[in-house]
Amino acid sequence: MSFGVRLATTLAVGCGFWCASHLYQRWRYAALEHEDKSMLQARPSDAERDKWIGAVKREAVNYGVSPSTLISLGDTGGIDARLSQQADTGAYARRHNPPLASEITLVYPYLLASWAGSLISVPYAVFLAASVALGQEDMRFRIAPVPMLLVFAGAGALSSPWGPYAWAVIAIPLAAAFALISFVMKKVGGVSWHAGDYLTLAIALTAVLSAGTVFEFLAIHLLCACILELAIRHIPACVRLKDNVPYNVVLSASLVGATLIAILKGYLL
Known part of the structure; x- marks a missing residue:
């Protein structure tokens, strides 16, 4: 493989996967936010709500939950105030669904x-x-x-x-x-x-x-x-x-x- 072909392969494959991964992340964040909004608007059973809140707490550690969801849960007492306040900070917002x-x-x-x-x-x-x-x-x-x-x-x-x-x-x-x-x-x-x-x-x-x-x-x-x-x-x-x-x-x-x-x-x- 010549140097030019190798360089083109490196740029095409590397940048292509970088962009594809980012597009997947954007879709994943949007899907998670849609699911959370549906749960906030619905009236699930206590068991379903506890399971969902447990998942939200786990995902929030990795900045996977939208700030608006955490703030809404904090207002209703679903999560502790510390986690809700963390979502209201700029640091959390920057790590959640960051731009390319x-x-x-x-x-x-x-x-x-x-x-x-x-x-x-x-x-x-x-x-x-x-x-x-x-x-x-x-x-x-x-x-x-x-x-x-x-x-x-x-x-x-x-x-x-x-x-x-x-x-x-x-x-x-x-x-x-x-x-x-x-x-x-x-x-x-x-x-x-x-x-x-x-x-x-x-x-x-x-x-x-x-x-x-x-x-x-x-x-x-x-x-x-x-x-x-x-x-x-x-x-x-x-x-x-x-x-x-x-x-x-x-x-x-x-x-x-x-x-x-x-x-x-x-x-x-």
């Missing part, structure tokens, strides 16, 4: 991922950029959007030297095994492992197995997990991540880092 211009710094991880992937192939550039998008959505909403997950899986299959069919033969049983482990963990220890987490992990592991970067992936994965744990324990702003860790951020960093290390070693070129 305020997220310009987020384009750099996308460009780095797409550039690293373009050194191997265009599908691999899409694969790594999709992993960054999944990490961003996990950080913001604690979910893995299905369309992005499908792009992530499809790009991983197309970029595999094994071919898509052999890739699927490995990825599907891995995902099933992780689903079984998640079920057992929930039954035995009460630990919930979301479907988006074990699906992305299965796809990522299949990709690094086919690329031969398992050691690099696991090493960076462990390093990122340790850094995140230390941040949660010692940085006040990160304490909110304790009960709901954005795992796909760790996964994305591990994939991109493992790819860069393998390229520097000459494994993938």
Whole structure:
């Protein structure tokens, strides 16, 4: 691949996923606000209202609830005054549904991922950029959007030297095994492992197995997990991540880092 083609691929894939992720966020915020307005206007049962308010409190930690919803709930006594007052501050409003211009710094991880992937192939550039998008959505909403997950899986299959069919033969049983482990963990220890987490992990592991970067992936994965744990324990702003860790951020960093290390070693070129 020539330098010009690689540069065009990096810009197109990186900026494309950055914009697509932002558009998804705008839609997601609008959908959540519409749901909250419907609940405010409706008369749900006490159980439904308690469940909704519990979800609002969890999402408010990540600035996922509109300020108007929190203020309305504060006025009716649904949430404590501190949370309602927090929504009335400029800091909360800036973090809730921010415009694209305020997220310009987020384009750099996308460009780095797409550039690293373009050194191997265009599908691999899409694969790594999709992993960054999944990490961003996990950080913001604690979910893995299905369309992005499908792009992530499809790009991983197309970029595999094994071919898509052999890739699927490995990825599907891995995902099933992780689903079984998640079920057992929930039954035995009460630990919930979301479907988006074990699906992305299965796809990522299949990709690094086919690329031969398992050691690099696991090493960076462990390093990122340790850094995140230390941040949660010692940085006040990160304490909110304790009960709901954005795992796909760790996964994305591990994939991109493992790819860069393998390229520097000459494994993938």
